[in-house]
Amino acid sequence: MKMESSNIKTWIQCLIYIILIVSSLHLLHTLLIINPKLTVDHQNATIKKVAPLPMRFRSDGTFKILQVADMHYGNGEMTRCRDVLDSEFNYCSDLNTTRFLQKMIQLENPDFIAFTGDNIFGSSATDAAESLFKAFDPVLKAGIPWAAVLGNHDQESTMTREELMSFISLMDYSISQTFPSDEDFPNSNKHNSVPKIDGFGNYNLKVWGAPGSNLANSSVLNLYFLDSGDRAVVDGVRTYGWIKESQLDWLRRVSQKLQEQKPDGDPSLAFFHIPIPEIRQGPIYNIIGQYREYVACSIVHSGVLKTLVSMKDVKAVFIGHDHTNDFCGDLGGIWFCYGGGFGYHGYGVAGWSRRARVILAELEKGEQSWTGVKIIKTWKRHDDEMLSKIDEQILWERRP
Ligand SMILES: *[C@@H]1O[C@H](CO)[C@@H](O)[C@H](O)[C@H]1NC(C)=O
Numbered sequence: 001m002k003m004e005s006s007n008i009k010t011w012i013q014c015l016i017y018i019i020l021i022v023s024s025l026h027l028l029h030t031l032l033i034i035n036p037k038l039t040v041d042h043q044n045a046t047i048k049k050v051a052p053l054p055m056r057f058r059s060d061g062t063f064k065i066l067q068v069a070d071m072h073y074g075n076g077e078m079t080r081c082r083d084v085l086d087s088e089f090n091y092c093s094d095l096n097t098t099r100f101l102q103k104m105i106q107l108e109n110p111d112f113i114a115f116t117g118d119n120i121f122g123s124s125a126t127d128a129a130e131s132l133f134k135a136f137d138p139v140l141k142a143g144i145p146w147a148a149v150l151g152n153h154d155q156e157s158t159m160t161r162e163e164l165m166s167f168i169s170l171m172d173y174s175i176s177q178t179f180p181s182d183e184d185f186p187n188s189n190k191h192n193s194v195p196k197i198d199g200f201g202n203y204n205l206k207v208w209g210a211p212g213s214n215l216a217n218s219s220v221l222n223l224y225f226l227d228s229g230d231r232a233v234v235d236g237v238r239t240y241g242w243i244k245e246s247q248l249d250w251l252r253r254v255s256q257k258l259q260e261q262k263p264d265g266d267p268s269l270a271f272f273h274i275p276i277p278e279i280r281q282g283p284i285y286n287i288i289g290q291y292r293e294y295v296a297c298s299i300v301h302s303g304v305l306k307t308l309v310s311m312k313d314v315k316a317v318f319i320g321h322d323h324t325n326d327f328c329g330d331l332g333g334i335w336f337c338y339g340g341g342f343g344y345h346g347y348g349v350a351g352w353s354r355r356a357r358v359i360l361a362e363l364e365k366g367e368q369s370w371t372g373v374k375i376i377k378t379w380k381r382h383d384d385e386m387l388s389k390i391d392e393q394i395l396w397e398r399r400p
Pocket residue numbers: 037042043044
């Protein structure tokens with residue numbers, strides 16, 4: 001009897017142990033694997049956080065855009081800065097680009113952020129998706145609507161240009177599109193619903209009037225985004241990409257449709273990466289800012305300026321690509337403005353601060369409420385202690 005009793009004790013102990021182990025494993029499993037995060041491709045599967053649409057002016061009658069050109073993001077902390085002073089080199093990485101973006105968002109509190117390409121520097125990015133998450137992180141955290149186009153370096157990592165644009169358009173608060181919307185493709189029909197247009201990232205975004213105003217339910221400002229391509233070989237010569245006739249054709253049609261709806265001439269702004277040859281050719285008038293380097297553009301002249309001038313609605317174009325040009329200049333009555341290099345892994349000039357551009361549109365005060373856009377201004381900020389503001393100017397003003 002004595003023996004048996006101690007046997008039973010051992011058995012009970014064993015059983016308790018087994019129950020303990022099984023329940024611990026179950027708990028671990030529940031905590032780590034099932035709940036609360038599903039892991040897909042090392043990323044937590046989440047539902048896209050959508051930006052409230054349509055975008056609209058604030059009730060104080062303003063709409064502010066932050067242009068970020070050429071972040072050139074690599075892998076983050078391990079990716080070193082280029083063209084900084086020797087004394088700055090050891091403590092400088094992609095994280096400085098991240099901090100600059102955080103500071104600009106905090107100070108300017110923009111309504112929308114436009115990334116004009118070379119968002120990631122493909123050849124330094126081990127995984128394009130990881131780099132995109134890191135590069136856009138401050139915007140995703142701030143919950144500000146944003147859109148991007150591609151430069152010539154984004155696709156040099158693990159994603160094609162089409163994959164990049166699809167991915168970017170699925171990120172939180174992104175309102176980027178890989179293709180134009182059907183409604184903006186007037187000639188599309190059931191048999192031809194995917195528009196035949198060159199490139200990925202050609203689309204337009206409308207900004208509606210102030211809430212409660214007479215124009216609360218209609219667009220008062222239009223933003224065009226264009227894919228200016230990457231590289232190309234033309235007649236055996238290596239050159240940059242360019243905006244193709246199919247894209248210009250789309251632009252003309254959208255512009256025409258917009259102006260049929262709004263005959264009093266609402267302004268549009270355009271965003272793309274690679275400058276057009278017309279900028280290199282000139283003449284450019286009223287340059288404000290710095291023209292420090294040769295305009296690196298395609299040798300193919302596709303008639304972009306001519307098209308934009310003939311459309312009449314585009315008042316200013318915002319580009320990147322040449323990091324040490326940050327000027328606005330008047331070309332055929334349209335302002336062409338460089339953002340100026342933003343990212344620390346992009347080339348620059350040591351001691352010449354990285355910079356960003358801000359665009360502010362203000363509405364006209366009518367008798368009872370805000371009406372259409374009255375004035376569009378721009379300025380830039382240096383990434384210095386004070387985020388110094390420079391080169392403020394007026395880009396467009398509605399004639400009385
Ligand atoms: C996944 O979610 C966890 C917990 O919310 C978080 O700590 C982690 O950073 C997330 N991972 C990614 C890649 O977002």
